[in-house]
Amino acid sequence: MKILMLEFYKIKRRKIGLTMAAYLIAQFLWGLWALHDPTPQAQAQGFLSLLYYISVLDAVMVPPIMAVLASRLADIEHKGCMYKQLKTLRGSGSLFHAKAVCGLLIITVMFAAQYALFILLGYMVGYQGHPDAAHYILSYGLKLASNSVLFLLQLMLSMLIANQMVPLVTGLCGSLLALLLTLVRTYSFLPWGGNLSGTLVTMAWNDDTQNAVFSYRLYSPVELAAVGMIFMWLVIFYAAGRILFSHREN
Amino acid sequence: MHTHLMRTIKAERLKLKRSPVWLAFFALPVLSAFFGTNNYLANQGVLQNEWFSLWSQHSLFLCSFFMPALIGTFCSYLWRLEHLRTNWNSFLTTPVPLLCLYLGKLVQAAKMIVLGNGWIFFLYFLCGRLCGLDASFPPQALEWFLCGTLGGIVICCVQLALSMVIRSFAIPIGISLVGGIGGLLAGSQGLGLFYPYSLYSFGMRANNPQMEIDGKVFVLSCVFYVVLFCRLSVAGLQRHAR
Numbered sequence: 001m002k003i004l005m006l007e008f009y010k011i012k013r014r015k016i017g018l019t020m021a022a023y024l025i026a027q028f029l030w031g032l033w034a035l036h037d038p039t040p041q042a043q044a045q046g047f048l049s050l051l052y053y054i055s056v057l058d059a060v061m062v063p064p065i066m067a068v069l070a071s072r073l074a075d076i077e078h079k080g081c082m083y084k085q086l087k088t089l090r091g092s093g094s095l096f097h098a099k100a101v102c103g104l105l106i107i108t109v110m111f112a113a114q115y116a117l118f119i120l121l122g123y124m125v126g127y128q129g130h131p132d133a134a135h136y137i138l139s140y141g142l143k144l145a146s147n148s149v150l151f152l153l154q155l156m157l158s159m160l161i162a163n164q165m166v167p168l169v170t171g172l173c174g175s176l177l178a179l180l181l182t183l184v185r186t187y188s189f190l191p192w193g194g195n196l197s198g199t200l201v202t203m204a205w206n207d208d209t210q211n212a213v214f215s216y217r218l219y220s221p222v223e224l225a226a227v228g229m230i231f232m233w234l235v236i237f238y239a240a241g242r243i244l245f246s247h248r249e250n
Numbered sequence: 251m252h253t254h255l256m257r258t259i260k261a262e263r264l265k266l267k268r269s270p271v272w273l274a275f276f277a278l279p280v281l282s283a284f285f286g287t288n289n290y291l292a293n294q295g296v297l298q299n300e301w302f303s304l305w306s307q308h309s310l311f312l313c314s315f316f317m318p319a320l321i322g323t324f325c326s327y328l329w330r331l332e333h334l335r336t337n338w339n340s341f342l343t344t345p346v347p348l349l350c351l352y353l354g355k356l357v358q359a360a361k362m363i364v365l366g367n368g369w370i371f372f373l374y375f376l377c378g379r380l381c382g383l384d385a386s387f388p389p390q391a392l393e394w395f396l397c398g399t400l401g402g403i404v405i406c407c408v409q410l411a412l413s414m415v416i417r418s419f420a421i422p423i424g425i426s427l428v429g430g431i432g433g434l435l436a437g438s439q440g441l442g443l444f445y446p447y448s449l450y451s452f453g454m455r456a457n458n459p460q461m462e463i464d465g466k467v468f469v470l471s472c473v474f475y476v477v478l479f480c481r482l483s484v485a486g487l488q489r490h491a492r
Contacts, residue, residue, distance in 0.1 A: 019424030026431045033435065060311075064319060064427050071420035079334070164419040165327050169274040172319055176278060179311060180285045 003094055007102040010076055019068045020110045024117060027057060031121045038125055041211050046127025048214045050118050051139050052201040058143065059178045059195035063150055067171025069106065070154035071164045073099050078162045083248075092246045096159065100238065103151050108144060115140055135216070139200050142227070146194025149233040150174065153191055156241035160248060186217075187226035191233050197226040254346040258354030262328070266358060271327050275366040278320055282312040283373040287381060301378055301388045302460060308374050313398070313456035314437070315430045317366075318405055318447050322426025324362055325409035326419045328355045333417045338490065348487040352480065355410055356403075363402035367395055367454075390455075397453030397463075400472045404449045405429075407479035414486055443467050446475045 031053075038046060077083045086095055119131055150171075157167035178192040187197040202217045219227070286307035290297055297303035332341050344351065371394075375387055405426070412422040426447070433448030442448040443463065449472055455461050 014418075019421065019428065022424070022428040023431075026428055026435070030431070030435060033438070060315075061427075061431070065424070068420040068424040068427075072418060075419060163330075165271060165274075165323055165330075168323055168420060168423055169277075169320075172274070172316060172323070173277060173281065176281045176285070176311070176316060180281070180288075183285070183289060 003090060003098040004101055007073070007098045011073065011102070014072070016069070016072050017106060017110065020065055020106075023061065023065055024110070024114055027061075027114070028117045028121060031118065032124070035121070035125050038127070039211070041209075043126060043128050045214045046125070047119075047122050047129065047131040048201055048216075049203075049212070050122055050127075050131075051135065052199060052203055052214055054114065054118055055139070055143070055195050055199035055201075056182060058147070059182055059193075060175055062147055062195065063154075063174035063178060063192055064168070064171040066107075066147060066150040067154045067158075067168045067174075069103055070151055070158045071167055073103050074155060074158035075164055078164070083159075092248075093242050096155075096242045096245045099159070100152060100155060100241070103155060104148055107147055107151055111140060111143055111147065135200055139198070142198030142200070142230070143195065145234060146198050146230050149191050149194050149230060149237060152234065152237035152241060156237060156244065159241065159245050187223045189226055189229045191237070193226070194230045194233070197223065197230060251347070251350070254350040255353055258344075258346055258350045259357050262354040262358045265328075265331055269327070271324060272362070272365075274320055274323060275362060276369065278316055279312065279366070279370045279373055282316065283308055283370075283377050286310065286312075287377040291381060300383050300385050304378050304381065304383065305374060305388075305391075305394075305455070306458065308370070308377070309451070309454055309456035312370070313451035313454045314434050314448070315427075317402070317450060318426045318430035318433065319423060320366075321359070321363070321402060321405045321450075322409045322413075322423040325355075325359055325406060326413045326422050328358060328410065329413040330419060332414075333419075342487070342491045348491065349484050352410070352483050352487060356406060356480070359406035359410060360399075360403050363399055363406060367398050367402065371395055394454050397455075397465075397468060398450060399453070400469070401449035401451070401453035404446050404472050404475045404479075407476050407483070408446050411479045411483045411486065414483055443471050449475070 035042075035046075042049065077086060083092075086092075115136065119136075122131065154167050154171060157170055158164060161167060174192040177190070178195070181188045181190065181193045181196055185196075186199065186202065187193065200217055201214050204213045204215070205211075206213050217223075286309075287304070290304050290307040297307070332338055341351065342348075371391060374391070378387070408429075409422055409426055412425055416422050429447035433442070433445060433451060436442050436445035437448045437451065442452045449468070452461075452463055452468065453472075455463075
C-alpha cells in the first residue's frame with residue numbers, strides 16, 4: 001500500500017491523465033458531430049449502437065494511449081537512473097506491482113468516464129429509451145480487461161527498455177494491427193484484438209433500407225475462447241513483466 | 251552561418267547514428283500498405299478507379315492518424331538526448347547560433363519525412379503492380395509527394411516545438427495522436443487547410459486522390475506554420491539560454 005501511495009505521489013501534478021482526457025474529449029466531440037442528426041431507426045437502436053462504436057474506436061485508438069500512459073509511469077525512474085537504487089530499497093516485483101495497480105486504477109477511472117460521456121451523448125442526441133445496464137456493465141468489464149492487457153504489455157516494455165521510443169512505436173504498430181483485425185473478423189486471440197472480442201454488439205448492413213442494423217452478439221465457442229484469451233493475456237503479461245523486471249540488470 | 255548549420259546537421263546525424271528509429275518509418279507503411287492492398291482487393295466491386303482507389307486505401311489511416319504520431323515519436327527522439335541529465339547546458343553552450351541548433355534538428359526530421367514518403371510511394375507503386383494494375387502510374391503522385399512532404403514538415407515544426415518544451419518523451423506523442431484525430435474533424439468541417447495536423451493528409455490527398463485543393467492557400471498555410479513554429483522554437487531556446 002505504501003509503495004502504491006508513493007507511485008501516486010510520483011505522478012502528482014504531472015498531469016498524467018492529460019492525453020487520455022484529450023482523447024475522451026475528442027471522441028465525445030466526434031460523437032456529437034457524427035451522430036447529432038439520427039434517423040428514427042438510429043434513434044431506436046441508439047444506445048445499442050454506442051456499444052459497438054465505443055469498441056471499434058477503442059480497438060484502433062487505445063493502444064498508443066496505453067503506451068503513453070505506461071511510458072509516463074515508467075520514465076521517471078529511467079530519467080533519474082533510479083531503478084537500481086529502488087531495487088535496494090524494496091523488492092523489484094513489488095515495484096512493478098505498484099506501477100501496474102496505479103495504472104490500472106487510472107484506466108478504470110478513464111473508461112468509467114468514457115462510458116458516462118457516451119451515455120450522456122446518447123441522451124444529448126435524443127436516443128430512445130435508456131441504456132441496458134447489464135450489457136453496459138458487462139461491456140465495461142470486458143473493455144477494462146482487454147485494455148489492461150495492453151497496458152500491462154506496454155508497462156512491461158516501458159520498464160524493461162530505457163529508450164521509450166520502442167514501446168511507443170509498438171503501441172502504434174499495435175494500433176494498426178488492430179485496425180487490420182477489425183476488417184478481418186470480429187474476434188482475435190492477439191492482445192490487440194481484445195477490444196474486438198469483447199464487443200457485445202454486431203452490426204449488419206441492410207442493403208434494402210440502406211441502414212445499419214445492430215444486435216446483441218451470439219458468441220460461438222471460438223469467440224468465447226477469444227474472450228477467455230483476454231484473461232490469459234492479463235495473467236501472462238503481469239507475470240512476464242514482474243519476472244523479467246525482477247531479473248533485469250539496471 | 252552556412253558552416254554552423256552544416257556542423258549542427260552533422261552533429262544531429264551523429265546522434266541518430268545506429269539508432270533504430272528508421273525502423274518505425276519502415277514498418278508502419280508496410281503494415282498500412284498490406285492492409286490497404288488487401289482492402290482494395292476485397293472490395294474491387296466498389297473500388298473501380300484503379301490507382302486512385304488503391305491510393306485511397308493505402309493512405310486512409312496512415313496519413314491522418316499514424317504518420318502524425320510517427321513524426322511525433324521521431325521529434326521526441328530528436329530532443330531526447332537534450333532532456334537527459336545536464337545535456338541542455340552542453341547543447342546551449344555550443345558556439346553556434348540557436349537558429350542553427352534548431353535547424354539541425356528540423357533538417358533531420360525533414361529528411362525522415364522525405365525518405366518516409368518515398369518509401370510510402372514506392373510501396374504504393376509496388377502493390378499496384380502486384381495487384382495487376384496495368385495503367386500507367388498516376389503523374390499526380392509527384393504533386394501528392396511534394397505537398398505531403400511540405401505538410402509533414404509543418405507537423406515536424408509543431409512537434410519539435412512541443413518536444414523541446416515538454417521534457418516527457420510520451421506527452422508530445424500523445425498530443426500528435428490527438429492532433430491527428432482532430433485533423434480528421436477539421437478536414438470534415440472544411441478547415442483542413444488551416445489546421446497544422448491535417449495539412450499532411452490534405453497534401454497527400456489521403457482517401458480522396460481526386461480532391462482539388464487550392465495550391466496557393468495550401469503553400470501559404472504551410473509556410474505560415476513553419477515560420478511561426480520555427481520562431482516560437484528559437485524564442486523558446488533563447489529563453490532556455492537565459
